[in-house]
Amino acid sequence: MTAAPYDLLDRVRRQKPVVHHITNWVSIYDCAQVVKSIGGSPVMAHAREEVADMVQIASAVVLNIGTLTEGLVESMKIASAAARKRGLPVLLDVCGAGATSFRNQKSFELLDSGTISIIKGNVSEIARVSGASARTKGVDAGEVEGDLAHLAEKLARERAVTVVVTGQVDLVTDGGTTWRVANGHSMMTHVVGTGCMAASVIGAFAAVEPALPLAAASALACYGVAAELAAETSAGPATFKARLLDALYALDAGTLARRQKISVV
Amino acid sequence: MTAAPYDLLDRVRRQKPVVHHITNWVSIYDCAQVVKSIGGSPVMAHAREEVADMVQIASAVVLNIGTLTEGLVESMKIASAAARKRGLPVLLDVCGAGATSFRNQKSFELLDSGTISIIKGNVSEIARVSGASARTKGVDAGEVEGDLAHLAEKLARERAVTVVVTGQVDLVTDGGTTWRVANGHSMMTHVVGTGCMAASVIGAFAAVEPALPLAAASALACYGVAAELAAETSAGPATFKARLLDALYALDAGTLARRQKISVV
Amino acid sequence: MTAAPYDLLDRVRRQKPVVHHITNWVSIYDCAQVVKSIGGSPVMAHAREEVADMVQIASAVVLNIGTLTEGLVESMKIASAAARKRGLPVLLDVCGAGATSFRNQKSFELLDSGTISIIKGNVSEIARVSGASARTKGVDAGEVEGDLAHLAEKLARERAVTVVVTGQVDLVTDGGTTWRVANGHSMMTHVVGTGCMAASVIGAFAAVEPALPLAAASALACYGVAAELAAETSAGPATFKARLLDALYALDAGTLARRQKISVV
Numbered sequence: 098m099t100a101a102p103y104d105l106l107d108r109v110r111r112q113k114p115v116v117h118h119i120t121n122w123v124s125i126y127d128c129a130q131v132v133k134s135i136g137g138s139p140v141m142a143h144a145r146e147e148v149a150d151m152v153q154i155a156s157a158v159v160l161n162i163g164t165l166t167e168g169l170v171e172s173m174k175i176a177s178a179a180a181r182k183r184g185l186p187v188l189l190d191v192c193g194a195g196a197t198s199f200r201n202q203k204s205f206e207l208l209d210s211g212t213i214s215i216i217k218g219n220v221s222e223i224a225r226v227s228g229a230s231a232r233t234k235g236v237d238a239g240e241v242e243g244d245l246a247h248l249a250e251k252l253a254r255e256r257a258v259t260v261v262v263t264g265q266v267d268l269v270t271d272g273g274t275t276w277r278v279a280n281g282h283s284m285m286t287h288v289v290g291t292g293c294m295a296a297s298v299i300g301a302f303a304a305v306e307p308a309l310p311l312a313a314a315s316a317l318a319c320y321g322v323a324a325e326l327a328a329e330t331s332a333g334p335a336t337f338k339a340r341l342l343d344a345l346y347a348l349d350a351g352t353l354a355r356r357q358k359i360s361v362v
Numbered sequence: 363m364t365a366a367p368y369d370l371l372d373r374v375r376r377q378k379p380v381v382h383h384i385t386n387w388v389s390i391y392d393c394a395q396v397v398k399s400i401g402g403s404p405v406m407a408h409a410r411e412e413v414a415d416m417v418q419i420a421s422a423v424v425l426n427i428g429t430l431t432e433g434l435v436e437s438m439k440i441a442s443a444a445a446r447k448r449g450l451p452v453l454l455d456v457c458g459a460g461a462t463s464f465r466n467q468k469s470f471e472l473l474d475s476g477t478i479s480i481i482k483g484n485v486s487e488i489a490r491v492s493g494a495s496a497r498t499k500g501v502d503a504g505e506v507e508g509d510l511a512h513l514a515e516k517l518a519r520e521r522a523v524t525v526v527v528t529g530q531v532d533l534v535t536d537g538g539t540t541w542r543v544a545n546g547h548s549m550m551t552h553v554v555g556t557g558c559m560a561a562s563v564i565g566a567f568a569a570v571e572p573a574l575p576l577a578a579a580s581a582l583a584c585y586g587v588a589a590e591l592a593a594e595t596s597a598g599p600a601t602f603k604a605r606l607l608d609a610l611y612a613l614d615a616g617t618l619a620r621r622q623k624i625s626v627v
Numbered sequence: 628m629t630a631a632p633y634d635l636l637d638r639v640r641r642q643k644p645v646v647h648h649i650t651n652w653v654s655i656y657d658c659a660q661v662v663k664s665i666g667g668s669p670v671m672a673h674a675r676e677e678v679a680d681m682v683q684i685a686s687a688v689v690l691n692i693g694t695l696t697e698g699l700v701e702s703m704k705i706a707s708a709a710a711r712k713r714g715l716p717v718l719l720d721v722c723g724a725g726a727t728s729f730r731n732q733k734s735f736e737l738l739d740s741g742t743i744s745i746i747k748g749n750v751s752e753i754a755r756v757s758g759a760s761a762r763t764k765g766v767d768a769g770e771v772e773g774d775l776a777h778l779a780e781k782l783a784r785e786r787a788v789t790v791v792v793t794g795q796v797d798l799v800t801d802g803g804t805t806w807r808v809a810n811g812h813s814m815m816t817h818v819v820g821t822g823c824m825a826a827s828v829i830g831a832f833a834a835v836e837p838a839l840p841l842a843a844a845s846a847l848a849c850y851g852v853a854a855e856l857a858a859e860t861s862a863g864p865a866t867f868k869a870r871l872l873d874a875l876y877a878l879d880a881g882t883l884a885r886r887q888k889i890s891v892v
Contacts, residue, residue: 142723144696332612333608333609343863
């Protein structure tokens with residue numbers, strides 16, 4: 098990797114890229130706020146009549162199937178096709194994949210459209226869209242057999258995308274090289290929407306950096322370091338989330354350089 | 363009651379039950395977070411194509427008509443029928459009942475489906491679905507004539523459900539015995555969604571305890587004690603809500619035993 | 628202006644007006660909470676079957692096109708027509724106007740219905756619905772050529788409405804007189820939904836004061852002073868938002884009188 102995480106964060110702060118989301122109704126506020134906290138310009142819009150237009154002023158698109166409907170996925174397809182035409186990165190968060198057959202089917206429809214550039218999920222979600230056996234308990238990670246890095250790399254090659262697997266250690270792969278990001282804090286598992294917010298930060302970084310694995314790993318390092326800082330003074334999950342959003346806003350180069358743990362697998 | 367509130371909280375923390383919500387767009391995040399804060403596993407999903415599937419991995423279902431639409435109520439009917447078939451508890455929060463005739467009609471349609479096991483509302487909402495006269499001013503409680511406990515007991519017997527009436531003192535009844543829970547804090551009335559969150563906590567407790575009045579009273583005691591703790595250090599409603607979610611996460615057996623105020627009416 | 632901002636805030640606290648919102652899914656919670664924090668009674672309801680009924684118990688209506696759909700705008704038209712019939716103030720937040728042609732078209736349809744009494748937006752949004760040239764970058768303010776006050780006054784006269792332009796200094800005009808409100812804090816630009824919340828506060832004040840420019844300017848002064856107080860002890864955007872909601876709850880007459888900066892342009 099040739100750029101440090103802070104360089105990319107700094108680019109987001111200076112360029113203030115518009116990150117267009119079609120996301121779920123649970124964490125929609127936090128997805129917008131996390132982009133705002135790092136200096137980006139979030140837009141949330143899902144009407145089929147306007148999503149293609151909205152993509153014209155965006156620099157990245159983030160899709161999340163957390164509370165999907167038939168109509169919402171239709172809008173996602175329109176937006177991602179428009180983004181593809183402009184060469185914009187499109188991230189798909191396969192939130193809850195494996196929980197229902199509807200969710201699986203829609204995940205595959207979106208992946209098969211050939212417009213996705215980054216797939217992001219936890220272990221069981223990524224296993225599910227890889228076709229590997231895995232059990233999903235709601236949107237929390239289950240257990241997966243086999244070598245996770247191998248699974249992610251295979252998916253990345255088959256779909257010609259960047260794959261991001263979040264967990265205690267995050268993995269990022271383009272199918273050839275795989276990076277691990279060992280930042281973050283266990284308190285994140287007690288907060289609703291931390292996975293969704295991670296996707297939004299990756300989307301913002303992908304808006305300013307064409308090397309998508311670099312963008313994703315840098316985003317996860319920033320996000321994870323901010324989480325570590327937030328955990329130091331938090332009494333519980335709600336205070337932690339507020340301080341995470343504050344810490345991202347205030348994150349500086351020195352702290353990030355000292356604490357970031359990106360390495361090649 | 364044979365189990366202490368902490369025993370049930372501890373069961374939620376150990377079993378991490380999936381609590382499936384079809385709820386409103388206002389407090390959807392807080393409903394999910396409150397379940398997460400007590401150690402449960404929230405799922406929010408409302409597409410008619412997947413709600414029955416989602417119920418298969420859930421241990422309880424929570425419905426809330428706060429921002430209902432025709433389509434959303436359709437999904438609620440599908441989910442609650444699937445839950446009934448599996449013997450799962452289904453809680454209906456009749457949020458805003460009495461405010462419009464559409465809301466009343468849909469409340470009665472859901473109640474008449476015979477799939478609801480717990481009805482939860484404030485005084486005016488419960489009065490309304492009981493057929494008693496009451497005036498609703500938005501979603502805040504109005505005043506009701508007559509004996510509230512009597513009203514709740516009658517509703518519980520007629521519908522063969524557990525009825526929960528939230529207020530300064532909460533009431534829980536199965537139609538035979540009625541319990542009062544005298545925990546909580548007046549700051550809750552200044553925070554949007556405290557009623558919705560109470561329903562989610564009850565849902566999580568009902569997922570681990572088949573005696574639904576016991577589950578409901580224990581849930582309300584935990585929630586109310588956490589609110590009392592949160593109020594001690596809060597400057598206003600937003601800080602209070604964050605500390606309430608933190609306090610639930612940290613709640614211990616000793617504090618709960620000392621402060622819980624459950625008694626038979 | 629004949630009443631001080633505190634007089635109106637005090638009226639809201641005593642009358643607890645119901646403020647009916649049809650708003651976006653991003654800031655819907657915060658719009659409700661900000662009304663609750665100042666002592667009002669928020670209602671969020673959007674089903675076409677019930678919005679006209681909900682208007683009957685409301686004292687003001689707030690519309691926001693942030694995440695509009697065809698169906699949502701249909702409900703807005705029904706609600707605002709019912710409100711007009713009752714003589715209630717209807718505020719339209721033209722959130723994101725200029726970003727897409729769908730958004731522009733729907734803004735004009737709502738304005739042309741003749742039911743709107745207050746139009747609220749940032750500089751680029753107000754320019755767009757005025758027909759002036761402006762560029763919108765998502766929902767953040769762009770730059771506009773020409774005299775902003777002149778533009779707002781012209782729009783106010785043409786549409787026979789009160790116009791509110793939010794920015795570093797807020798402008799309020801009825802087309803004849805224009806007021807500036809110089810309260811607020813730059814941290815507001817780092818928080819998602821501060822514009823939407825401003826609209827909700829204005830809606831609550833308009834519910835208790837028929838002179839709409841007075842209501843709007845007073846609301847913005849209260850909101851801006853609370854933001855100044857919140858910024859004094861905030862480490863970042865999330866803490867700031869919580870403290871803003873707390874500060875509105877606690878705002879007293881003396882502080883407001885000392886700090887409010889309303890003047891005629």
